[in-house]
Structure formats: C-alpha cells, structure tokens
Amino acid sequence: MSETNVIRVGVVGAGGRMGRTVCAAVDADPALALVAAVDPGAVGHEVQGLAIAAELSALADAGAQVVVDFTVADASRTTLPWLAGHGIHAVVGTTGFSDADLDTFRSAFTSSNCLIASNFAISAVLMMRFAELAAPWFDTAEIIELHHDAKIDAPSGTAVTTAQRMAVASADWAPDPTTHEVYPGARGGVGPAGIHVHAVRMRGMVAHQEVILGALGQTLTIRQDSYDRSSYMPGVVMACKHIADHRGLTIGLDSYLGV
Numbered sequence: 142m143s144e145t146n147v148i149r150v151g152v153v154g155a156g157g158r159m160g161r162t163v164c165a166a167v168d169a170d171p172a173l174a175l176v177a178a179v180d181p182g183a184v185g186h187e188v189q190g191l192a193i194a195a196e197l198s199a200l201a202d203a204g205a206q207v208v209v210d211f212t213v214a215d216a217s218r219t220t221l222p223w224l225a226g227h228g229i230h231a232v233v234g235t236t237g238f239s240d241a242d243l244d245t246f247r248s249a250f251t252s253s254n255c256l257i258a259s260n261f262a263i264s265a266v267l268m269m270r271f272a273e274l275a276a277p278w279f280d281t282a283e284i285i286e287l288h289h290d291a292k293i294d295a296p297s298g299t300a301v302t303t304a305q306r307m308a309v310a311s312a313d314w315a316p317d318p319t320t321h322e323v324y325p326g327a328r329g330g331v332g333p334a335g336i337h338v339h340a341v342r343m344r345g346m347v348a349h350q351e352v353i354l355g356a357l358g359q360t361l362t363i364r365q366d367s368y369d370r371s372s373y374m375p376g377v378v379m380a381c382k383h384i385a386d387h388r389g390l391t392i393g394l395d396s397y398l399g400v
Contacts, residue, residue: 149176150381151205151229153220154212155193156183159234159370163209164188166374173381177203201227207381214238218245225249232380233257234373236298247390254384258394259298261376265350266394268365269303272352275361276310279354283329287341287349295340296330299350302393307352308334348372 150167154160155178168175168189177200178188184195197220200208207230210217214237222245224231230253238246238257246255260266276282286300312334319328329339348367353360367373376394383397391397 147172147174148381149174149204149206151175151177151179151200151203151208152188153179153197153200153208153210154216155188155191156180156186157211159211159373161188162370162374163211163377164191166371166378167209167381170378173378177205197223200224200229205229207232207384209233209377209381210235214242218242221246221255222249225251225253225255228252230384231255232377232384234259234261234377236301237294243390243392250390254387254389254391256380256384256387256391256394256397258376258380258392259302260348261373261380261394262348262365262367263376263394263398264372265299265348265365265367266376266398267400268350268352268363269299269306269393270395270400271363272303272354273306273310275352275354275363276307277313279311279356279361280313280315281355282307282314283337283339283353284332285339285341285351285353287343287346287351289346289348290342290344292342295342296332296338297340297348297350299348300338300340301332303350303352304332304334304336304338307336308332 150173152164167173178191178193180193181195183193186193209232211234217235236259284300286297314335329337332338350365352363
C-alpha cells in the first residue's frame, strides 16, 4: 500500500492500558499509521515510539484523519466536538452518553464521521444481535455481565445496549414472580421492558456476558467472552479503515459488519 493511502490515526487516552493496546494495534497494521498520542495524565511518556502529548491540538498538528477515543464520558464530551470542528473522524469506545450528548454529536459531525460502540469485540457485537433476534421468541430473559474488579460502572455499556435492543425487539415479557428478596438486590437491576440485569465484579475476569432466554420447556444461553483487551482490536482497526464510508453519527459496530 502506498504511503498516500495509509490512514493517519491518533489516539486519545493513550497512556492507559486500553489506549496503549490501541496504539500497538494501529502501529502493527500496514494500512494505518499511528501519528499522535494524547493523554494529559501521561505527558512525557512514550507509546510505540511517540511522545504522549497533553493537548488535542497535537492531533491536528500531526494530520490525524481518524482519532480513537477510549476515555470517559466527561472527557469525550470535550474531545468529540473538537474533532468534529477540525474535520477528524472519531472512533469511540467510551460509554455513558445521554440522549442529549448524542444529539450534540449528531449535529456536530457534518464534515467528518463518528462511530460510538459499547463494545468493539466482534463476538460481542454478534452476541447482542443474536439476543435481539431471539427476544421475540421467548417469555423471559435475564442478562448477566461479568467484569474485572477495576470496572467502576455497573451494569456495563454492553449489557445496557443488549437490554435496550432486546426491549425494542419485544416488550412482551412475563412478570417477575419474586415477592420477597432475602438479600435486597438479589434479583439484579431492572432494565427496559423489565429485563433483569446482573453485574459481577471479580478478579481474574476481563469482560464476559451471558443472555439467558426461557420459554416453556426450553432455554437458550448466548455467551460471549473477552479474555484480553486484544479482543477489541480487530473491531477498532476495521472501524478506522471504514469510518470514512459511514456518514455522520453511527451507534454500534453492526453496520460495519453488515448485520
């Protein structure tokens, strides 16, 4: 591939574990070039031979065409409008945005594009799609998500997205028969359409989710496991390569996979 066809990529949050993993994946792909790394909390450190900068201006200075953002919602609320204003595409793994946030991003990204995905593992994208397809055929469903013990939010963005999509696919779920919880909260949190969501935080885990659906005399369990942060990288790399073809704001990686 000629140098003129290589996509120039910057990474925000480059000093964190996920950011460093993204930097390594981008640097390893011959169709991509890592040109800038930004993280105010890691200024002066290096990643893949690049000095980590403090300011977003480093992305424009380096001529980044696509920027990957795996930070937190508060930071992304500043980063994404800035990228839109500079005509830079955004691949975003941050979750926790409100509907108002999404409306803001939708209005901002007119000269460049933005993908926001709760999970970039292709197996997780398919898991959510399979659960959505199965939902109308079952009477009950529960979601169990399991993550490492450093994750501070619950339930995960993937679990929230799964519940939302299942609720849109079917609002006709049997009521919860529980009338008394010996331990309050034992039945988990109640999501859209009354779908229960349970969050496990445990050392030794990375990111895992089960969707259990039940009907008369039968159950279906759909499970996805990410054993390492590298599981997200094929999706991130694919998004960097194809985001120019997806106009405006896109939610979820599904359309990139054609599912």
